[in-house]
Amino acid sequence: MAASYPVEIQGTTATFTLSGRLDAVSAPGLADELKKLIGKQLQKVVFNSSNLDYLSSAGLRAIVFAKQKLGAEPEVIILKPKTDVLDVIKMAGFDSFLTIQE
Amino acid sequence: VEKLILPAIMENLDPMLDFVEKSAHAAGFEKAFLNKIRLVCEEALVNIINYAYPNSKGEVKIQCGVDTDRATFVIQITDSGLAFNPFERPDPDITLSVQDREIGGLGIFMIRQIMDQFSYKRDNDHNVMLLEKKLP
Numbered sequence: 529m530a531a532s533y534p535v536e537i538q539g540t541t542a543t544f545t546l547s548g549r550l551d552a553v554s555a556p557g558l559a560d561e562l563k564k565l566i567g568k569q570l571q572k573v574v575f576n577s578s579n580l581d582y583l584s585s586a587g588l589r590a591i592v593f594a595k596q597k598l599g600a601e602p603e604v605i606i607l608k609p610k611t612d613v614l615d616v617i618k619m620a621g622f623d624s625f626l627t628i629q630e
Numbered sequence: 631v632e633k634l635i636l637p638a639i640m641e642n643l644d645p646m647l648d649f650v651e652k653s654a655h656a657a658g659f660e661k662a663f664l665n666k667i668r669l670v671c672e673e674a675l676v677n678i679i680n681y682a683y684p685n686s687k688g689e690v691k692i693q694c695g696v697d698t699d700r701a702t703f704v705i706q707i708t709d710s711g712l713a714f715n716p717f718e719r720p721d722p723d724i725t726l727s728v729q730d731r732e733i734g735g736l737g738i739f740m741i742r743q744i745m746d747q748f749s750y751k752r753d754n755d756h757n758v759m760l761l762e763k764k765l766p
């Protein structure tokens with residue numbers, strides 16, 4: 529039941545639109561999409577999170593994959609996170625290497 | 631005390647978490663906290679789903695209720711899989727750089743951050759995890 533996430537690539541920026549819950553059930557779908565971007569030398573990966581209600585460690589694992597495994601360590605931007613999602617990112621200490629953008 | 635018993639498979643994660651969230655809501659927690667309760671239980675249950683029954687099928691039992699004497703919401707999660715104490719693991723170092731960060735252990739770390747009490751015991755070939763949060 530891995531969800532599919534729309535991704536848009538413009539130049540060296542990939543933008544994912546997240547929604548609902550990014551959890552152990554849905555995160556594998558995002559991880560699969562991210563794996564397709566390996567070697568594309570992206571400089572930015574944006575996760576539009578304005579419709580994301582919930583994030584767990586499985587979701588964080590998928591997001592950090594973008595930072596660790598895509599090569600060239602792109603800037604990873606969490607765009608417009610809701611409070612609950614931002615809380616989890618901060619609790620995990622991930623705000624130190626993810627860019628939070630309102 | 632409400633009880634739910636389901637096979638420990640990923641397809642059942644959502645119904646398990648919906649059950650806990652509903653119980654927490656009935657116990658009086660605000661919406662803002664329900665996601666945190668859900669997060670805690672996801673981290674606990676995913677461990678069981680992924681690791682408790684490597685060579686067999688098994689079930690997980692979830693019990694939720696309010697201990698009125700202590701004004702505390704109590705979640706008990708029981709499985710009969712491999713003995714595993716998730717709280718024995720040291721917390722991850724959340725100050726490490728992104729390339730050095732280990733993601734394993736993060737879920738348990740978040741349980742510790744969110745809940746007031748947590749414990750594990752091996753009881754009659756069962757893993758029993760207790761998670762407690764003071765009522766608002």
